Amino acid sequence: MSVQLLVGVLVLVLALAARTSTRNTYVKRKLVLSVALAAAYLVAHLLALWAGTPPGIARSLATIEPVLLVLAASNLIVLLAVNPFREDRLPAQLPAILQDAITVALFVTVVVLFFNDRLQLTAAAGAVVLGLALQDTLGNAIAGLALQADQPYKVGDWIRVGEHEGRVTQISWRSTVLRTRDSTLVGLPNSSIADGAIVNFSEPAPPTRVFVDVGVAYTAPPNHVKAVIAEALAQVPLAMPSPAPDALLVDFGTSAVTYRARCFVQDMERAALAQDQMRTAIWYTFQRHGLEIPYPIQVEYSHGDMPALTFPEQAGLPALMGNTALLGGLTPEARAALAGSARPRLYGSGEVIVRQGELGRTSFLVGRGLVRVSLAPDDQEVARLGVGEVFGEMSWLTGDPRSATVTATTDTLVFELDDTTLRALADGTPGVLDTLADAVSRRRAELETLSADHATRRGAVIEAPASLVARMKRFLRLR
Template sequence: MRLGLLFRLFCLILAFYAAISIYGVHAPWRRHVGAAAILLSTALVVALVNRYVWDFYFEKKRQTPIPHFLREVVGGIIFLIVLLLVLSYGYHAEAQLKGLLAGSGVVAIILGFAGQNLFAGIIGGVSIQINRPYKVGDWLQVGERFAEVMEINWRSTRLRTNDAIYLDIPNNEMVSHTIVNLHYPTEVHAMRIRVGVEYKNPPNRVKDALVRAASTAEGVLAEPKVRVFLVDFSDFAVMYEIKYYMGNHARINEINDAVRTNVWYELKRQGITIPFPIRTLQVERKTPPRVQEEQAEARTILRDEALFECLSDEQIDGLVRQSRVSHFGRGERVIREGAEGESMFVLLSGAAEVSISKNGASIPVATLKAPDCFGEMSLLTGERRTATVRAETDCQVMEIGKPVMAELLRASPDCLERLSELLAKRKMETEGLLKEAVSHTQTARKEREYRDTFLHRLRTFFEL
């Protein structure tokens, strides 16, 4: 049965008059009536506080529920203050109050030491109810634990983990520590899983596989998209971190299981190995090295390239052996427009985008694929790069430098004539002279002019 405010006020007045009778405080009946009226009017003050402070301001305007315990404590303090004022000024009971307060002060100190944790929890509970850093149903990270908020009372917060273990944490500890609310402002939040793979696997290939695996796992949200980062080069593996987004944290175990399971199968399909965390002794048997395969591929490409038609097979073999094969990851820049250069490149595998800069913007103009070559003008004449080439996929390119080419031209001076003719023809094609309706005599004269110019530049550049 819930007792009303007037009944509790009646009990307070009854206790008040019992106390003044015991202490022998006498007063005329008019003073008793005045004291009773003041104490009764206190009920109106408490009702106004409940109506306009708790109900209207906090609960309606700020959407902050106020616990019943806090209302009772504030009401009791108001009644106590009014009671002390009535006794002091209405009945002149200062002497009795001093003795009472002195005795109660000692008791209050003893109770304060005995119940400091209890009171700290109550104050923390009031702070949580007002600030509302979390609510029932939210998932929190408290230290190393993840748990769901089941109940918030005046003393403590009750949590439940995924293993159905209940944690009862005093509110003063919840207030004094950093709490991560995974469901604020929405349930969508990111989680991370780390995976190690062998060093031999190209990073972009591994990232693509991990993105596919995590994106198709049940429970992983389509937006925001899954992202993969290379985070460390450890002793036995290259470490990658998968960042994915999920909703309600209650399914964390099932979603982590789905992501890891998909990762295992996807890496298995792609031939990517997750290494054992041990040190192993690897014995390699003699097999045709990858370098020889790359050189054979480059040899075939150069044999079909018009610029190297004048070279013998032995000279092309020497050119390939002295050139360097480099790997470029997706998005990496191979050459930059306007940069100085003394080499050309042969695209052995992958694809690359050619772009030029115009009005401050990068404009794609072509796509290169194996077995395309690029950068030959810089190799043969030392011209600055006329375009930027950036890898669209992981690429393997062979770079032929000026010193290697100079050695071949010194051994085969007749190649200078052939190279100057090819460069002149390419320049005329670029300028569109071969497509214009001009006389054969004018075309021949222009071609001869370009050929002589390039021949001079070749001899000057290679110091021949």
């Protein structure tokens, strides 16, 4: 092996080894020029020595090849001599443009001292200009080839590179184009992608887990909080049912216990919307269960000073009950007792309040908003109920499973009536159950008459009030 060939191999090996082992991204990018020039030198040298190369071309290659080797070696020497090898930074006194000037000066010095051929001098000048102009382009091209070989992502994948995140719309020899969530296009040079970490949310499978953190007061039992979060996540439209959502206790903070609600989404592009739905569902569900999300503590406050969520509709609840077909026949005292025990429950738009077939022991009075009543299996809407209307009364009175699914169509406030108050009221006030049974029977008869498919249901038996009272007493364990 000739000395010239040995030197060329040594420069190429050193450049490749340095590029592989250095942590300095600037050095890594600039060394692409040395690698390309050293490889070009070796090709030119071998072609010049090959017997099959025409003599004229062989002489031109023999004249040009030293220029390539000197420029490759000059770039390599300057980069390794002045830059930190294990740190990703430039020297404070030697910015990139000054390093390029040193490289050119070193190269020109060697050319002036050792090159006498006019063709070599011309090639040297051209090599300097071309090498400096194309070093970033060469870096991007080689990085693009490497990315295509490894294929860490493909067109259509949702990826994150540094601070940029989006869907890959184009991969070229120079750059990769991402479309962000804001529908803007970001072109990233391939060299910057190859030198950094690539997070591919679409591989090996599209479902991706997203999470939100929420603080809860220290007085709430963790298992109860996790169950409430699971209930909230079941209301999130974008959350995949499998793998199932879950909740983790992740921190005991200064003012709250921090929980992490997690679920999988099919499309990472909609992750921000899924997180919005998760936070919204958690807020409403926490309000219904009385779980407090503490305020950030900057100064000390007593608990009584904290503002509480109030419902102005609760003050007019007895009068609202008096206007309902079910409860209007009760005495004012009975309605006041029911109103005093009614629990306000706030549901967000789209949340399911009761689900068909589930067991229940409560009924609901709409205090604000609108709900949709539907039947399985095709979720056919059968009614819409507004302020002052009651649903779930058969579960409340007899313990029957829910006969329909009721969903909030807007932010809806309902007042929940439980069987405990009903039992105490029936035990202490004669005639309450008879009044309720008569109201239920009348209501069912009216619904039967107004039913859209009355013809198909003609002949259905409406339960007599006496029979209904007997069932109510058995359910409430009354004599």
